[in-house]
Each structure stands twice: as C-alpha cells, then as structure tokens.
Amino acid sequence: MSGHESGANTGVAGRLGLSARVAAMPTNQIADIADLAREDPSVIRLWIGEGDLPTPDFIRVAAEQAMQAGQTRYTYAHGLPALRRALADYHARHWGVAVDPGRFSVTAGGVQAMMQAFQAILEPGDEVIAPVPTWPNLDAIVRINHGKMVPVPFRVNDGRFSLDLDDLVAAIGPRTRAIAINSPSNPTGWVMPREQMAELVRIARARGLWIFSDEVYGLFVDGDRPAPSFLEVTEPDDRLLVTNTFSKNWCMTGWRAGWVIFPDGMSRVFENLSQYNTTGVATFIQQAAISALNEGDPGVRALVARTMAARDVLLDALAGIPEITVVKPEGGFYLFFGVRGMNDAFSTAVRILREAGVGLAPGSAFGPGGSGYLRLCFAIDPALAAEAARRLDAFFAGTRET
Numbered sequence: 001m002s003g004h005e006s007g008a009n010t011g012v013a014g015r016l017g018l019s020a021r022v023a024a025m026p027t028n029q030i031a032d033i034a035d036l037a038r039e040d041p042s043v044i045r046l047w048i049g050e051g052d053l054p055t056p057d058f059i060r061v062a063a064e065q066a067m068q069a070g071q072t073r074y075t076y077a078h079g080l081p082a083l084r085r086a087l088a089d090y091h092a093r094h095w096g097v098a099v100d101p102g103r104f105s106v107t108a109g110g111v112q113a114m115m116q117a118f119q120a121i122l123e124p125g126d127e128v129i130a131p132v133p134t135w136p137n138l139d140a141i142v143r144i145n146h147g148k149m150v151p152v153p154f155r156v157n158d159g160r161f162s163l164d165l166d167d168l169v170a171a172i173g174p175r176t177r178a179i180a181i182n183s184p185s186n187p188t189g190w191v192m193p194r195e196q197m198a199e200l201v202r203i204a205r206a207r208g209l210w211i212f213s214d215e216v217y218g219l220f221v222d223g224d225r226p227a228p229s230f231l232e233v234t235e236p237d238d239r240l241l242v243t244n245t246f247s248k249n250w251c252m253t254g255w256r257a258g259w260v261i262f263p264d265g266m267s268r269v270f271e272n273l274s275q276y277n278t279t280g281v282a283t284f285i286q287q288a289a290i291s292a293l294n295e296g297d298p299g300v301r302a303l304v305a306r307t308m309a310a311r312d313v314l315l316d317a318l319a320g321i322p323e324i325t326v327v328k329p330e331g332g333f334y335l336f337f338g339v340r341g342m343n344d345a346f347s348t349a350v351r352i353l354r355e356a357g358v359g360l361a362p363g364s365a366f367g368p369g370g371s372g373y374l375r376l377c378f379a380i381d382p383a384l385a386a387e388a389a390r391r392l393d394a395f396f397a398g399t400r401e402t
Contacts, residue, residue, distance in 0.1 A: 021143055021144070021146070022144070024143075025140055025143065025144075026136075026140075028136060028365065029136075029346055029361070029362050029364060029365035030047055030048060030136070030361045030362075030365050032346075033047050033346075033349050033350065033353060033359060033360070033361065033362065034047050034048060034359065036350065036353060036354075037353055037359060040357075042357050043353065043357050043358070043359050044357060044358045044359065044380075044384060044387065044388045044391070045359045046358060046359055046360055046361075046376045046377045046378070046380070046388060047349075047359035047360055047361045047377070048361070048377060049186060049247075049248070049333070049334070049377055049379075050247075050253045050377065050379070051248075051251055051303070051307070051333075051377075051379035051380065052379070052380045052381060052384065053251045053303070054251060055250065055251050055252050055255070056250065056251065056292075056296065056299055058291055058295055058296075059250060059252065059288045059291050059292050059296070060288070061291075062287050062288045062290070062291035063284045063285060063287060063288035064284075065287070066283060066284035066287035066288070067284045071283040071284050071287060072282070072283065072284065073283070074279065074280065075280055075281075075282075075283045075286070076280060077271050077272075077274040077275040077279060077280040078104075078105050078106065078267070078270065078271045078274060078280070079104065079105060079106025079259070079274075079280070079281065079286060080106070080283065080286045080287075080290070081101070082290055083106055083286045083289055083290050083293075084101040084102070084104040084106065085101045086289075086290050086293040086294055087099075087101070087104045087106075087259055087293065088100065088101045088104065089293070089294075090293045091229075091231060091261075093297070094218075094219070094226050095226060095229045095231060095232055096232070097229070097231045097232055099231060099236075099261060100236070100264075102267055103236065103261050103262055103263070103264065103266075103267070104259050104260070104261055105259065105260050105262065105267075105270040105271065105273075105274055106257065106258075106259050106274075106280070106281050106286060106289075107243075107257075107258045107259060107260055107274065107278070107281065108256045108257070108258070108277075108278045108281055109245055109247065109256040109257060109258045110214070110216055110243055110244060110245030110247060110258040111137055111141070111258075112256075112258060112277065112278065113243035113244070113245070113258040113259060113260040114137070114138070114141050114212075114214065114243050115141055115144070115145075115277070116260060116270060116273040116274065116277060117212055117241040117243055117260050117262075118141055118142060118145040118147065118178075118212070119145055119273055119277075120241070120262070120266070120269055120270065120273060121177060121178060121210050121241070122142070122145045122146060122147040122177060122178075123146070123177070124146035124147075125146070125147070125148070125175055126146075126147045126148070126175055126176075126177035126178075127147065127148050127149070127150045127173065127175045127176045127177060128142045128147055128148070128149050128150065128176075128177060128178045128179070128180050128212070129149075129150045129152055129168055129171045129172065129176060129178070129179045129180065130149055130150070130151060130152065130179070130180040130181075130182075131151075131152050131153070131154050131163050131168075131181070131182075131185070131190075132151040132152065132153055132154065132366070132367045132368050132369050132370070133154070133187055133188060133336070133363065133366035133367050133368070133369045133370035133373070134151075134180075134182055134185070134186070134187075134366060134367060135182060135186045135187070135214075135366065136365050136366060136367065138180060138182070138214075139367060142180075147177070148175075149180075150171050150173075150176070151367060151368050151369075152167050152168055152171050153167075153368060153369045154188060154190065154369065155167075156369075158327070159325045159326065159327040159338060160327050161185070161188040161189070161190040161336075162190065163190065163192065163196070165196060165199055165200060165203065168200070168203075169203060172207060172209070176207075176209060177209065177210060178209060178210035178211065178212050179200065179204060179209060179210070179211055179212070180211075180212040180213075180214070181197075181200070181211065181212070181213050181214070181230075182213075182214040182216075183213070183214075183215065183227060183228070183331070184217040184218065184220060184221065184227050184329070184330065184331025184332035185331075185332060186216070186217065186332055186334060187332075187334050187336040187361070187363070187366050187370070187373075187375040188329070188334075188336050189328075189329020189330055189331060189332050189334060189335070189336060190329075190330060190331075191221065191227050191228070191330035191331040192227075192228065193228065194228035194232060194233065197228055197229075197230055197232070197233050198233040201230065201233050201234055201238065201240075204238075204239060205238070205239075208239075209239065210239040210240070210241065211230060211234075211238075211239065211240050211241070212241050212243075213229070213230045213240065213241070213242045213243070214243050214244075215227070215229055215230075215242055215243070215244055216243075216244055216245050216247075216248055217248065217331055217332040217333065218244075218331075219249055219300060219304060220248070220304055220307060220308075220331055220332050220333050221304075221330070221331040222308060227331050229242070230242060231261070236263060236264045237263050237264050237265070238263060239263065240261075240263060241260060241261070241262055241263075242260065242261040243258065243259070243260050243261075244258060244259055244260075244261075245257070245258035245259075246258060246289050246292055248333075248379075249292075249296070249300045249303070250292040250296050250299070250300065251303070252288075252289075252292065255285055255288065255289075256281075256285070257281055257285050257286070257288075257289050303379075306381070306382070307333050307378060307379045307380075309382045310378045310379070310380050310381065310382045310384070310385035311328075311329070311333070311335070311378045311385075313382050313385040313386050313389065314335060314376065314378055314385050314388070314389055315328055315335070317386070317389030317390075317392075317393065318335070318337060318389065318392065320393070321392065321393055321396050322340075322396075322400075323339055323340045323341070323396050323399070323400075324337050324338065324339060324340075324396070325337060325338035325339075325340070326338070333377060333378055333379040334375050334376065334377055334378070335375070335376045335378060336363065336370075336373050336374075336375050336376075337373060337374060337376070338372050338373050339372065339373070339374060342372060342374075344364075345362035345363045345364040345365075345370070345371055345372070345373065345374060346362040346364055346365075348362070348374065349361065349362040349374060352374075352392070352395055355395055355398070356391040356392060356394065356395035357391060358388050358391050358392055358395075360374045360375060360376055361374065361375040361376075361377075362374060362375075363375060376388075
C-alpha cells in the first residue's frame with residue numbers, strides 16, 4: 001500500500017469513525033495490477049488465479065434448470081443435504097477418506113470458508129503461524145478477525161521452496177492459536193509431504209493448536225494421485241479446519257461457492273456462522289455444484305492435463321531467459337520465478353504489463369520473501385502460454401539492450 005493510500009484510509013477512518021484494523025488493511029497489489037488493464041483485450045491475463053475457460057455447459061445448465069424450477073428461495077444455511085453428501089463422496093473418491101456429510105458447510109466461495117473458519121477459532125490477539133510467501137488474503141482474514149499472522153519463511157535452495165517443521169515450532173508462542181498450511185502452495189508450488197503433515201498433526205495435538213488447511217489446488221499435480229490432505233492423517237475430533245472452493249477445478253470463479261470441513265461437534269457453530277454471514281448460498285448455485293461434483297471428474301482430469309501442458313511450455317521458455325530463475329512447481333498452477341536485479345516487484349509487473357502486454361502478479365503481494373519474484377498463472381491454453389513466453393522473452397531481451 002502506498003503512503004498516499006495509507007494516509008487516505010487513516011483520514012477516512014478518523015473522519016467517519018471506522019474500525020482502525022479495517023482502515024489499516026493494505027490494498028491488494030494483484031488487484032491493483034489487474035485494474036490497470038481489465039478492459040484491454042490485447043493483454044494476456046496471468047495475474048490472478050483464474051483459468052481462461054468458461055464454466056462447463058452441464059454445470060451452467062444445472063443452475064438454469066434449478067432457476068426455472070423456482071429454486072430461488074432461502075435454503076439451508078449449511079448447504080443442501082445432497083450437496084454435502086456429494087462433497088463427502090468427492091473426498092472419498094479422491095483421497096480415500098470417510099468424512100461424514102454433517103462435517104461440511106457450504107460457503108460463498110473459498111474466501112468465505114476461510115473467513116468463517118477463523119471466526120470460529122480466533123480471539124483478539126491470537127496468533128496464526130503460516131509459511132510465507134503465501135496468498136495475501138490469509139493475512140487480511142486473520143487481521144479482520146482480530147488475530148495476528150506470524151510469518152515463517154520457506155527455506156529456498158536453488159529456487160525450490162521447502163518447509164522445516166522446526167522453524168514452525170520455534171515460532172509457537174503463548175498466543176499461538178493455529179498453524180495455517182496451504183498445500184499445494186499459492187504462490188510457491190510447494191506441496192507438503194504426507195509424512196510431514198502427520199508430524200505437524202502430532203505437534204498440534206501436543207500443543208493444543210488448530211491446523212487450518214487450504215487445499216484448493218489439491219488436484220493440480222502430476223500423476224494419478226492428488227496432493228496429500230490433512231484429512232488422511234487426522235481423526236474426526238482433531239482440531240482441523242479444511243477449506244476448498246469450486247472455483248479452480250470446475251472453472252467457477254464467479255459463482256462464489258466453496259466449503260469448509262470442521263471437526264465433530266461443530267455443526268451448530270458453522271450453521272450459525274453461515275446464517276449470520278451470508279444466510280447460505282443460492283440454491284441454484286448449489287445445484288450446479290452438485291452436478292460439478294457428480295459429473296465433473298473427466299473434465300477436471302482434462303483441465304489438469306491442459307494446465308500442466310501449459311506449465312511445461314512456460315518452463316522450457318523461461319529457463320532460457322538469463323534474468324529469470326524458475327523451477328518446476330510440485331503442485332498448483334503458478335510459476336513463482338525469481339528475477340535477477342529486480343528492486344521493485346510491483347513496478348516491474350506494471351512495466352511488463354505496459355510494455356509486453358502480459359499481466360503478472362508482483363511477488364511482494366505475497367508477503368515476506370516474495371519481493372524478488374513474480375507470479376504467473378498457467379491455467380491457460382498451451383498456445384497462449386507460448387505467446388506469453390514469447391512476449392516475456394522479448395521484454396527481457398529489450399532490458400538487456402538499454
């Protein structure tokens with residue numbers, strides 16, 4: 001956030017009597033970049049975590065049919081029972097875990113799932129430990145809920161990110177309430193091994209801590225198996241909150257539908273949180289979500305294959321640009337690449353947008369440790385990935401000539 005923006009927010013807070021913590025929230029640098037060129041069709045939009053494909057027709061038709069059938073009234077704050085059963089089946093299919101449908105709450109997107117998860121567990125002044133760089137919304141959501149995020153930097157070796165659990169343990173203090181893990185990681189592409197998850201669960205049990213797990217990118221990995229889930233190494237009564245979204249797997253970013261999985265005994269808590277935050281998700285959107293879960297596996301497999309093909313195109317091309325250090329991510333759909341000599345990631349992203357017509361996210365948006373990086377979303381057509389790579393190559397070649 002610039003000094004001008006900070007001062008403006010402070011002035012408004014004082015004049016109108018706004019919440020100080022809300023007024024102090026930084027602007028989202030990724031959105032700032034996107035706002036510069038949202039209406040420019042010539043720009044290749046790789047700045048945000050969104051693919052280039054529309055929602056599949058069968059999902060859209062399910063919503064249309066539900067609306068035509070009059071399913072436009074208030075419904076279960078928790079989510080339709082049929083959708084919660086479909087979510088349980090989805091986790092059983094992909095991770096081999098049996099999660100009772102009563103442990104799911106349907107939310108207005110993954111962000112709302114995160115919001116309600118932290119509303120459920122945080123008291124003012126509580127701390128949430130998280131590996132960084134990480135998605136900026138995590139820090140903002142913790143702050144909104146009167147908490148404080150304690151960053152623990154990933155270790156970096158030859159451009160590859162890793163997490164040492166000893167670093168997490170060293171950050172635990174008297175106000176620690178939770179440890180937040182995003183695996184596969186946005187933006188780094190790191191994937192937490194199953195054995196490390198199990199060890200973290202043992203640590204959390206011994207310390208009486210919550211684990212918050214954002215598992216949005218779990219299917220975006222190579223091979224036939226998804227990324228490990230904390231659901232595979234926990235019991236129903238463990239202090240575990242898992243959030244996810246329909247946005248990525250089924251190209252439903254604008255629909256705003258997600259879910260949170262909570263421990264046994266918290267059903268009423270999350271029902272109340274949904275009731276008082278959003279009063280539930282529109283029934284026709286939930287019917288579309290049921291179709292996505294029950295009929296969408298082949299399409300998701302094809303989407304993941306297409307995404308990884310685009311990744312490989314970009315990896316090959318960027319590896320040939322001397323200014324860039326890039327490694328293959330273990331999961332997710334981002335390249336988080338270093339740029340040699342870059343002093344200001346935001347200014348560099350603006351310059352690349354204006355001069356090369358490629359929209360990237362500045363690494364500084366992702367907190368400590370991100371300032372030397374740019375993030376690129378490769379959930380796109382491989383041909384578009386090739387064009388983006390060509391433009392980036394030309395941009396960096398031009399910088400060498402000036």
